[in-house]
């Protein structure tokens with residue numbers, strides 16, 4: 638007889654992907670409605686030792702490259718083949734840098750269980766010539782599955798050592814499925830709640846990375862706390878305006894959840910986008926974000942600079958750059974068209990034409 642237990646697979650194994658696997662795997666051991674084993678797809682790479690990353694994860698139960706020093710749990714099994722990693726699972730957790738998800742979905746289409754559901758932890762958007770698409774929608778449409786999102790003030794390294802934080806699950810209509818995701822992720826140090834606003838939750842997680850770049854520039858320029866707070870406030874307003882422009886149904890209450898103001902604050906204080914933007918400003922904009930990412934993040938990926946470009950393209954297409962002067966200025970600084978110091982002159986730059 639087929640088992641009615643749910644089986645979980647994690648699509649991704651970077652910094653947050655590894656922590657998500659650890660969180661979920663601690664719960665599948667405790668909750669009888671889940672199979673113990675959690676399969677985690679690893680984008681395979683060869684370590685300096687000559688060993689394959691997936692082999693090392695399975696031997697040491699640790700992602701030595703993206704989450705060193707943290708045990709994932711013996712029930713996390715690394716699999717370098719994405720189709721094999723998901724084939725038995727009915728709960729799929731997507732957690733890769735956003736630039737890779739389209740290609741991954743193309744590989745998975747037609748290769749997942751009929752009864753599968755998904756959740757996206759990916760902060761970023763998918764941009765097609767016809768316009769912006771949310772990552773959860775891309776997953777939903779390409780795999781024909783229900784797809785929730787989980788976003789929040791979730792710096793992975795802090796959750797890895799079990800420091801208290803919160804997260805928000807966003808769902809469209811299917812509350813029972815959202816509740817199942819909450820059950821899978823919630824722990825005594827990771828407090829998860831669900832709201833019926835999938836677009837609002839996902840766009841908050843996406844757009845705060847652009848504001849984090851602005852906050853990092855302020856840090857690099859040593860402009861102080863008041864300036865940084867001002868940039869965060871202005872950024873939050875632009876986040877809200879952008880959300881409402883794309884999806885008028887987005888609720889103001891969503892901005893007060895962990896996925897909203899809390900994620901904005903933690904990312905502007907301690908995230909990777911902030912850190913690289915600080916270095917960018919300290920170098921006077923002479924070293925690109927790609928160079929700084931490669932040098933400072935040991936293979937981890939920034940989402941903010943790419944998202945700033947994607948947001949800029951959406952705003953240009955819609956002819957509303959002037960309504961989003963901070964987002965526009967962040968893009969021009971990231972692309973080298975304006976100096977980092979112009980972050981506080983953002984109001985002067987709303988009429989710059991596209992590159």
Ligand SMILES: NC(=O)C1=CN([C@@H]2O[C@H](COP(=O)(O)OP(=O)(O)OC[C@H]3O[C@@H](n4cnc5c(N)ncnc54)[C@H](O)[C@@H]3O)[C@@H](O)[C@H]2O)C=CC1
Pocket residue numbers: 649650651652653654655679680681703732733734735737758759760761791792793794936937938939940
């Ligand atoms: N790290 C964090 O603290 C948090 C990250 N997030 C979000 O989660 C998502 C994933 O982030 P992380 O897990 O931190 O990843 P990461 O930033 O550690 O990225 C590296 C991952 O990308 C993979 N990769 C590299 N090239 C690839 C390719 N061509 N195709 C497929 N995969 C490739 C690497 O193997 C590695 O698993 C992002 O959208 C991020 O914004 C959300 C909350 C917290």
Ligand SMILES: O=C(CO)COP(=O)(O)O
Pocket residue numbers: 760789790791792793846849900903904907908909910911939940
């Ligand atoms: O999303 C994050 C925290 O919630 C992490 O942000 P960074 O990618 O800037 O580190």
